[in-house]
Amino acid sequence: MTDYALEALKAKRAEITGAIARCHADIQRLSEELEHLDATLRLFAPDFVAESVLPKVFTPPKSWSKRGEMSxxxxxxxxxxxxPLSTREIASMVVQQRGLEVTSEITNIMTRRVGHVLRDKRDKGVVRSIEETGLWLQWEIVR
Known part of the structure; x- marks a missing residue:
């Protein structure tokens, strides 16, 4: 029984070291590309200081959701x-649940995201929309 565990652990170790090697190769490739780019920049601006350009870091907004969280x-x-609840009412409740600041911008973003989730779930037969004579559709769970 321990032979199976040992083989599985060896396979996992090989997988992880392979991923590390790919990351090192990616870092090497990106470093070379950066050197070429810096050299090209120095052709156009000889007094260019590469460190003066700050790295661009992507930070997602607080209103983002992980996979399946919104659904x-x-x-x-x-x-x-x-x-039944309207799309806007559901969006307002999601904003409150997540502890986000209630602004018209956040509410509009969440309303679009909630609407997308509801349409997707309607296509799958999980929820249904009720035709109302208002601005927003009313939604309920299919029972």
Missing amino acids: RAVLSILRIAKG
């Missing part, structure tokens, strides 16, 4: 709702 939030709100 779970929307469906849990609809499950405990006493009746």
Whole structure:
């Protein structure tokens, strides 16, 4: 029995060291590309200081969700709702649940995201929209 575990651990180690080697190769390739770019910049601007250009770091906004998080939030709100809710009402509840600052910009972003989730779940038969004569569709869980 330990032979199987030992072989599995060896295979996992080989997988991890392979991933590390690929990362090192990527770093090497990117370093060479950066050197070439710096040399090209010095052709056009001989007094160029490469360190004067700060790295561009991507930080996602706080309103972003991880995979499936938005769907779970929307469906849990609809499950405990006493009746049908509009897209905007659901979006407002998601904003409150996540502890985000309630602004019109955040509410509009969340309304679009909630609407996308609801349309996707409607296509899969999980929720249904109720035709209302208002601005927003009313949504409920299919029971």
